[in-house]
Amino acid sequence: MPDRIRSALLVPVAETARLLRQRPRRTVEADLLLWRIASSGLLPLAVLMLVLVPWGDRALVSDPVGVVWFNALDVFAWALVWLLGWGANAVYGLVGGYRFLALALGYELPLMFALIAPAVAAESLDLGVIAAAQSGLWYVVWMPVAFLAYCLGVLGMSVRAPLDAAAGADLAGGVLAELSGVDRLLVQAGRYALLVAGAAVAVPLFLGGGAGPLLPGWLWVVLKAGALAWALAAVGSRLPTLRPDRVLQPAWVVLLPLVLLQDLVVAAVVVWG
């Protein structure tokens, strides 16, 4: 058993070594500039999200409109994943890019309205203020629909199952199909980083920020973010890859009205509660 754990822990190290040793290969008439922007852009995007997170009582960048910043950043993922597919100048990548845009249409609107719920409840767009406003009750308890839509959005922007059709096995990897070497390493690291960053931002939004017994606030943020990222990956791996043409209808006809209803309930509670 320890041997199995050891090899499981070595997987990321071995993959990193493999990709660092690999010479990146190019495709015919690839749009190298846009392709490189896309492959190297995901990781900085995740870092820009992480600096907004209040670790305990202080964020690296404490911004009065942190929620808007996060939203603006997650829309950047649209451009980057699309360019990743476009830049390679090959069919699988291009179709992967199309698929991502179709999925993004499905998850982005519910995500935007999900972000509104905690902001309305805390009467602030500052992630620190939102975290502090949950001293009585975590928002996840009475905003489950918004939390769900948010989690779906995080899985979508990090191109993870079940919203990973853009990188699906049926497209030979889709937007990842032509990537090799360090370019591939940056993209894969960027996808994991986006998952973690999305989970970390959920902590001040829905999970009470640094609130928790015994341990210091920053450690609680790390623990909650880690647990949520793990849970998202675990749930995702048990779900099939959802095809974009199947996702759009329930996302707009069912999820979007439900999230709006959630916003309405939150607003009603704030006004009359």
Add this chain to the structure above:
Amino acid sequence: MGLRGLLSRLATRRVHVLVAEAPAAHEVRRALEQEVCRRGWVLAGAAADADLLAVVGSPGRRLGEVVERVWDQLPDPRVRLQVGHVDQVAGALDAARAELADTSRQRDAARDRPSGPQPGETDHGEMDHGEMDHGDMAPSGIPLAEGAQDRDGLEMDVLHLPLGPVLRHWPAGLVLHLTLHGDLVGQARVERLDEGPRPPSETGPDRMLDAAASVLDLAGRRQLADRARELRDPARIAAFRRRVLADRVLLWGLGGAGSEVVLRLDALLGAAAGELDQTDPRSGAVTDARLAGLVRGRDLGEVRLLVATLVPWLEGDREAADA
């Protein structure tokens, strides 16, 4: 052992293997896939993700040409091997890994290789742009995409994509030439590389389960697919069939309970469990012309799923299939 040795040892812990399967070699292919998974290695979906090109069986002239083109697309460091028999698999993989880890040899090989793709000579992916038109509007000899209306009357760029023959979960030696509008299939033409006598369609439980596992893999359910491959006992296969059909999310993602893909997946599992009536229309084979008709108007993902459900019949003899 120096840093470089450590790096090359780590880097070859999880070799990514791209399999090129010649017709009538599916047993060797399955043995190779099992051995790859047993070692904790990875089956690659595309040339860019592969360190090792494993040619299974003996390819004919046309498939041989395609294998050469795919080999050109593997990034350095790279190795290729050929196996024709189940017993050779483990040894061939050991040798390939050793060659992959030999840094100085790999560096010499990479030095002699041009760094970029060769315009005109290489195709991207397994892409082939049909008639090469070296006009002004053809960078690197590739004509720009032309527009046409798709099935919904939308003007879209038309892309030409040959699916196969070096592709996971795909019948050996089969190429499906598609014209795509976005990801919708417009026209489809079936080509058989190195057409020769083929064995009659094999419909044993192993073949059926392997095809069912391919469908599950393509649908993103890796764990379920791995379980399908390990099944032996008919009663357990039948239980597995009921479980898959009860998975509402999976069926919905595959296109809905009554869709062609779900019906055929059910038929594969039913045949493997010995529960399927011999006269069931779904267990009948599919001719190449019928295949071309089946894929028209569907999206690319659906085409991949559908073809995966048909692998046992598409690889078998066509005369037997027509009967």
